[in-house]
Amino acid sequence: MSEEQTSKLSLEAWLMIGFVVSLLLSTTIIAIVSAGKDTVFSPYDTEKEYANQQLTEMRSDLGEGETNSKDPLNGLGFTIANTMSTPMLVNDWKDPHRTLLVIAAPEKPFDAAEAAAIHSFVTEKGGKVILASNSTNAQLVAEEFGVKYFDAPVKEDETTGRYYEVTDKDDARISPDTRKIWSVASVNQDVRTMGNGYNNPCETTDVQAREINQCRMPVLFHRPTAIQVLDEQEETNRKVMVLAHASTSAEILMGQGSDNPTLGEGETGLIVRIDYPVQDVLDEKPNNDYGKIDVTGSIVFVSDHSVLANHLWSQDIAEATGKQQCTSQLYVDHAHTCWNSDSEGLYNSQGDTTWNGNSLFFTALILDMMELDNTQMSTTVTSYYENFNVVFDESRHVSSALSMPFTEAMGAIVLLTSDAVLKWLIILNLFALLAIAIMVVPEKENWRHVFDLTRFRERPNKVDASLYHQRVRNAFLSKVRQFNDLTREEFARKTPAEVMQLVRDPRLIELVSSNRVFSNDELRELIPQVRRWGK
DSSP: OOOOOOOSOOHHHHHHHHHHHHHHHHHHHHHHHHTTOOOOSOSSOOOGGGGGGSSHHHHHHHHSSOTTOOOTTSOOOOEEEEEOSOGGGGGGSSSGGGEEEEEESOSSOOOHHHHHHHHHHHHTTOOEEEEEOSSGGGHHHHHHTTEEEEEEEEEOOTTTSOBOOBBOTTSOBOOOOTTSBEEEEESSSOTTTOOTTTTOBOOHHHHHTTOOTTOEEEEEOSSOEEEEEOGGGOOSSOEEEEEEEOOTTOEEOSSSGGGSOOOOTTTSEEEEEEEEEEEEEEEEETTTEEEEEEEEEEEEEESOGGGGSHHHHOHHHHHHTTBOOTTSHHHHHTTOOOTTTSTTTTTTOSSOOOOOOHHHHHHHHHHHHSSTTOTTSOHHHHTOGGGSEEEEEOTTSOOOTTTHHHHHHHHHHHTTOOOHHHHHHHHHHHHHHHHHHHSOOOOOOOOTTOOOTTOOOOOSSOOOGGGHHHHHHHHHHHHHHHHTTOOHHHHHTSOHHHHHHHHOOHHHHHHHHOOOOOOHHHHHHHHHHHHHTTO
């Protein structure tokens, strides 16, 4: 007889219900967690409320313009991309030695695996990284390179310190914030030991010609912390450069009054660059050859993410939001130094000391980090900036409630592959598998001898527990009959004594001859013995 049809929901319906419920539940939870949080420090978000805190000006300057432009203020034409998934995938990217990863304002800390992947990206693949943060969310990555982030802002002395003046929309002076500091940075020299060029300002023409070895540029910071290179963790085979630092008297606001430490002359780092020589990287060589070349892996730690934001990146936006140049009368009226009058700045410089926005410095830095001057690489590669990639890491940010579910889903999928085609194939395959699972399968007559994969139900009639003993006994006797090659009639004619002679095992003889009812526990002990009998 076939199984009696019921009105219960089918398995396919339950699968569909479970999928919809889990989708709604996960989307709701992610949306609740990210509710009230807005995306900041994104190169793509143009919302006016947060426009000055985004990286859209940086993306525009690096990505727009002619593909071989030499004007750092008119777009460079780098290939711009972003990643929403984990940095664990950086080593799978195409041409990592021609790729710069920009990580600005990480709101979520890195884990050990991600930090190790970034270290391998720089030291083994020749990748380039700029990590800008004023919190310890970047600490695990910094530790991989022997660098420490302090979880407190730097404060300059109000009288002699290196802070800049800011005015409001009515051009009135805002009460000075000595945590908004300036420094004069080198691109590829340690300013603590820099000799020639220490007082020379880098001008726009120097950056265009990439002649920035013997000059420095002013950089403005918005409440940075301090970073410090830990000498005891210093690796060999690398070059460490403190590109910018705060003044010797600058304090780290970790406590009150005398509890605030000072790190010493040149030790309160603001920008630190570490270069690694990397050999045997595959790329296009001159004469249409393809083989191994030597490159340089670089990572730059910046103690403040705002240095890349629109309000400090663009000179026009900075001036519109009240940042003052050294020509402002405020520096004279309140008798504190600016970068053109401080002994550690560009004092007595013969060139133009105007601050051109942080864009000039970081553009020069990026151009120097890229392999544009690598003579082992074909000029068909190095002559065109579009052959080099700038990737903005969006995975460290908390997105809005609407975009967060999509971002998290895409991040989980990209964990499986960094290939764009395979990524979409995975998505399509998931939908295809779901469609197959919920597809209506024609119902079959569910006879007991039919093994039907589309039905997951227990048999209609359960075995009566009182019959367990009899079923085990009958199964064993069938095994004895088959082992001795007897027909049913021949075995039925055997006397009890003859059957016991065939069995021989005393424990099993008791099973077939005794009228005693065995308990379930006893039957469990006998079943393995029944299976072994005759072997």
